[in-house]
Amino acid sequence: MSASDLSELTAARYGKTKVRVFRIVRQGTWHHIVEYNVEALLEGEISTSYTKADNSVVVATDSIKNITYYLAKISPHILNPEKFALHLATFLVSKYAHITKAFVTVEQLRWSRIHVAGEESPEGHPHSFYRDGDDKRVVRVEVDATFGKDKLVGKVTAGLSDLLVLKSTGSSFTKFHRDEYTTLVEVDDRIFSTSIDLSYTFSDISISAPADEKKLEFIVPLQQGEPGYKGSVWDEDVPSRARTATLETFAVDESASVQATLYKMAQRIIAENALVQSVTYALPNKHYVPVDMRYLGVDNLTPAKAEVFVPIAAPSGLITATISRK
Numbered sequence: 001m002s003a004s005d006l007s008e009l010t011a012a013r014y015g016k017t018k019v020r021v022f023r024i025v026r027q028g029t030w031h032h033i034v035e036y037n038v039e040a041l042l043e044g045e046i047s048t049s050y051t052k053a054d055n056s057v058v059v060a061t062d063s064i065k066n067i068t069y070y071l072a073k074i075s076p077h078i079l080n081p082e083k084f085a086l087h088l089a090t091f092l093v094s095k096y097a098h099i100t101k102a103f104v105t106v107e108q109l110r111w112s113r114i115h116v117a118g119e120e121s122p123e124g125h126p127h128s129f130y131r132d133g134d135d136k137r138v139v140r141v142e143v144d145a146t147f148g149k150d151k152l153v154g155k156v157t158a159g160l161s162d163l164l165v166l167k168s169t170g171s172s173f174t175k176f177h178r179d180e181y182t183t184l185v186e187v188d189d190r191i192f193s194t195s196i197d198l199s200y201t202f203s204d205i206s207i208s209a210p211a212d213e214k215k216l217e218f219i220v221p222l223q224q225g226e227p228g229y230k231g232s233v234w235d236e237d238v239p240s241r242a243r244t245a246t247l248e249t250f251a252v253d254e255s256a257s258v259q260a261t262l263y264k265m266a267q268r269i270i271a272e273n274a275l276v277q278s279v280t281y282a283l284p285n286k287h288y289v290p291v292d293m294r295y296l297g298v299d300n301l302t303p304a305k306a307e308v309f310v311p312i313a314a315p316s317g318l319i320t321a322t323i324s325r326k
């Protein structure tokens with residue numbers, strides 16, 4: 001039996017990742033900026049590149065990078081990561097006959113306008129910005145041309161990552177299962193800190209295939225404010241409402257556990273966003289352990305006296321769940 005009888009290619013996807021893009025859109029002296037980390041991966045009739053060293057089916061990852069920068073230059077949708085991701089994925093499956101699916105992830109880094117005391121605009125400075133947080137807005141798009149290049153289906157998941165939060169009270173963890181392996185003590189007051197990863201999904205959307213020869217045109221059916229508009233996956237309100245719901249629920253919830261708080265956050269996102277079908281959180285429980293000072297005769301352990309803590313980097317709990325619209 002030869003080696004080729006023993007194995008077969010069952011999945012293949014490739015492309016470019018960590019394409020760093022910064023873009024300025026100038027409206028006179030009023031500038032808009034975005035900074036993205038883009039990943040664009042392809043699937044299709046590419047198996048012979050793996051099995052037969054046939055590079056003729058390979059759109060070089062370098063070309064995928066070049067297309068990403070070109071669209072960042074010419075796309076009217078660059079300022080909205082959902083629309084830009086859909087544009088890039090639609091371009092890739094439309095341009096290349098043998099590519100049936102494109103998977104684009106856009107991570108948006110935070111840049112907010114600096115507010116200068118006494119200056120005119122309440123929206124902030126026209127061209128000066130600061131990094132106001134390490135969390136990222138994240139958009140994942142799949143454009144599927146399996147049903148035909150003129151019947152493109154878009155699957156959009158959006159959300160955020162690395163939103164680090166902490167509350168110094170309003171969190172307990174009691175009445176959990178106990179057995180011979182249990183050493184954890186019940187606490188009715190503890191620190192709760194987590195780095196929030198959130199993603200929410202929308203129903204599939206149908207996308208008009210670009211009619212122009214260069215496949216660069218990507219048509220957005222209806223825009224916010226136009227008659228007949230019923231909301232869409234690229235509404236700017238959805239990410240901002242989701243971020244606010246996450247932060248506010250975390251802040252005000254009398255948390256019985258990470259699980260119970262997670263569930264309330266997700267319920268609020270579903271209630272507030274008609275187009276969101278499901279919500280997934282991944283919440284590491286970043287433990288803060290009070291330092292035992294009993295050997296000094298100092299009480300730093302009873303909850304009301306616990307003031308000095310060791311932040312524990314690892315291990316952490318990891319609580320995840322998906323909550324779906326009924």
Ligand SMILES: O=c1[nH]c(=O)c2[nH]c(=O)[nH]c2[nH]1
Pocket residue numbers: 173184256257258259285317319
């Ligand atoms: O909120 C929590 N959920 C858990 O599942 C868990 N497990 C644990 O040790 N501490 C905590 N806290």
